[in-house]
Amino acid sequence: MNTNTSTKLQQLFEKRGPVKTIGVIGMGYVGIPAAVLFADASEFSLVYGFQRASKSSGYKIGMLNSGVSPLKGEEPGLEDLIAKVVGKDGGENSGKPKFTCTSDLSKIAECDAVTLAIQTPFENPKDLIPNFTPLIEGIRNVGRYLTPGTLVVLESTITPGTTTGMAREILEEESWLVAGEDFGLAHAPERVMVGRLLKNIREHDRIVGGIDNVSTKRACELYGPVLTKGELIPMSATAAEVTKTAENTFRDLQIAAANQLALYCEAMGINFYEVRTGVDSLKGEGITRAILWPGAGVGGHCLTKDTYHLERGVEQLGPEALDWPDDIASLYVSSRLINDFMPSHMLHLTESALQQAALAQAGAGRTDTETMTETDTETKTQILKGAKIALLGWAFLNDSDDARNTPAEPFYQAAIAAGAEVRIHDPWVDRKTAPDVPEGADITRDLDAVLRGADAVVIFAGHKEYRTLAPAEVKELCGCSHPVLVDGRNVADPDAWIGAGYVYRGIGRGDKNQHPLVE
Numbered sequence: 001m002n003t004n005t006s007t008k009l010q011q012l013f014e015k016r017g018p019v020k021t022i023g024v025i026g027m028g029y030v031g032i033p034a035a036v037l038f039a040d041a042s043e044f045s046l047v048y049g050f051q052r053a054s055k056s057s058g059y060k061i062g063m064l065n066s067g068v069s070p071l072k073g074e075e076p077g078l079e080d081l082i083a084k085v086v087g088k089d090g091g092e093n094s095g096k097p098k099f100t101c102t103s104d105l106s107k108i109a110e111c112d113a114v115t116l117a118i119q120t121p122f123e124n125p126k127d128l129i130p131n132f133t134p135l136i137e138g139i140r141n142v143g144r145y146l147t148p149g150t151l152v153v154l155e156s157t158i159t160p161g162t163t164t165g166m167a168r169e170i171l172e173e174e175s176w177l178v179a180g181e182d183f184g185l186a187h188a189p190e191r192v193m194v195g196r197l198l199k200n201i202r203e204h205d206r207i208v209g210g211i212d213n214v215s216t217k218r219a220c221e222l223y224g225p226v227l228t229k230g231e232l233i234p235m236s237a238t239a240a241e242v243t244k245t246a247e248n249t250f251r252d253l254q255i256a257a258a259n260q261l262a263l264y265c266e267a268m269g270i271n272f273y274e275v276r277t278g279v280d281s282l283k284g285e286g287i288t289r290a291i292l293w294p295g296a297g298v299g300g301h302c303l304t305k306d307t308y309h310l311e312r313g314v315e316q317l318g319p320e321a322l323d324w325p326d327d328i329a330s331l332y333v334s335s336r337l338i339n340d341f342m343p344s345h346m347l348h349l350t351e352s353a354l355q356q357a358a359l360a361q362a363g364a365g366r367t368d369t370e371t372m373t374e375t376d377t378e379t380k381t382q383i384l385k386g387a388k389i390a391l392l393g394w395a396f397l398n399d400s401d402d403a404r405n406t407p408a409e410p411f412y413q414a415a416i417a418a419g420a421e422v423r424i425h426d427p428w429v430d431r432k433t434a435p436d437v438p439e440g441a442d443i444t445r446d447l448d449a450v451l452r453g454a455d456a457v458v459i460f461a462g463h464k465e466y467r468t469l470a471p472a473e474v475k476e477l478c479g480c481s482h483p484v485l486v487d488g489r490n491v492a493d494p495d496a497w498i499g500a501g502y503v504y505r506g507i508g509r510g511d512k513n514q515h516p517l518v519e
Contacts, residue, residue, distance in 0.1 A: 012149035039099035108145035143174025160313030184215035189244035209240025248306035256335035262294035262508030272508025296488025297407025299396025385419030393461025456484035471500035
């Protein structure tokens with residue numbers, strides 16, 4: 001680190017004084033709660049939320065300035081806090097907004113600190129090339145209006161090396177200023193989960209990594225006022241990038257381990273959840289045996305891509321940088337592929353259950369699948385053709401409207417390709433705002449309409465509405481003697497549904513998946 005350079009930056013920060021005006025670029029699941037929490041802190045005077053006035057997302061500007069959250073699903077306290085900071089709550093500061101959403105990027109020049117919370121997905125994980133186009137555009141916009149003494153912070157999950165590399169280069173190119181000398185630069189990754197956004201930002205420890213000590217210190221001053229229980233953890237920018245990608249990679253790995261064990265339990269005819277309870281019972285000093293939950297697949301913006309950011313960070317170092325056995329694939333990428341397989345497994349369970357129901361309907365005299373003939377197997381390959389499937393849950397997370405990278409989508413596509421008719425229900429998701437909804441797919445909040453006439457009910461999200469479904473009522477809507485229930489989130493009591501005459505299948509329920517039918 002150049003001491004003279006950091007001294008000049010420190011002097012610029014001191015001349016500017018404490019951070020008072022903040023800009024947050026990206027009004028999504030990360031940017032909105034971050035912006036309103038900054039605005040609610042007494043240390044800050046004004047927060048700008050920057051949002052493009054596009055056809056797809058420009059509506060957020062008017063909603064936020066009216067005190068209404070564009071994020072649906074259960075987000076405790078968020079809408080009330082938005083109303084408060086825009087002066088629409090009727091309180092003592094009514095009419096005096098501390099937060100304003102705008103598309104006017106020139107206001108970046110007024111900001112003491114600017115944060116960027118923009119998605120960084122991989123369009124094709126196999127090539128390890130992320131779609132940085134929106135992030136690059138955001139960084140360029142900051143650079144165009146950047147003034148000396150400003151702090152720039154990337155909150156987006158990025159490939160290790162991006163802050164000190166691409167981001168720094170673009171900012172310097174656009175601003176004609178020098179990072180670490182004329183402006184501060186840091187990475188402080190978000191660590192939030194949909195459904196608890198405000199709580200996570202306030203209570204989780206905050207990783208703060210600057211390109212130099214002065215930038216790190218300034219970033220800590222920015223985030224400190226919004227923390228309640230969480231603590232600041234300073235480190236280098238690249239270490240912060242690795243921390244974020246690694247923590248999500250490890251969670252994805254843990255889910256994959258649970259999914260693999262669930263598949264093993266199904267094959268061996270035992271109950272995964274009993275095994276999980278047994279394993280988790282081993283406790284003591286230095287013992288950690290906790291197992292996460294298996295399920296229909298992993299979705300969301302983070303876990304589905306962060307492994308690839310971590311892998312890319314190592315790959316960019318060159319083939320000689322990493323000492324690794326030649327004949328062993330990456331443990332992390334293998335875990336990612338296991339989780340990506342689970343929607344296919346859900347389809348396999350659906351096929352198996354429909355076949356068992358068809359055998360009973362045809363009067364084959366058998367109510368199990370243990371002695372399937374060659375003819376039966378041939379029929380199984382066609383069993384989805386014409387089947388009516390009620391797909392329950394398009395969001396990837398229970399009681400949320402977040403449908404980014406939902407595992408329900410590959411299931412839907414595969415079922416449609418096999419000739420099935422698939423109707424989708426979700427109590428939170430609106431097709432108009434949900435990303436990447438397949439052409440021709442319809443998402444409704446009318447549960448009865450989706451269930452009516454269904455041959456199979458397939459649960460992809462653990463929404464509270466699905467936890468209280470009554471087998472008899474659903475069966476009446478389905479209108480057949482042996483409807484199928486495939487539970488991808490362990491929200492249904494197998495015995496209750498089997499007892500009502502259903503063909504049941506569940507992730508990890510090897511003890512129930514080959515049950516005889518109840519007439």
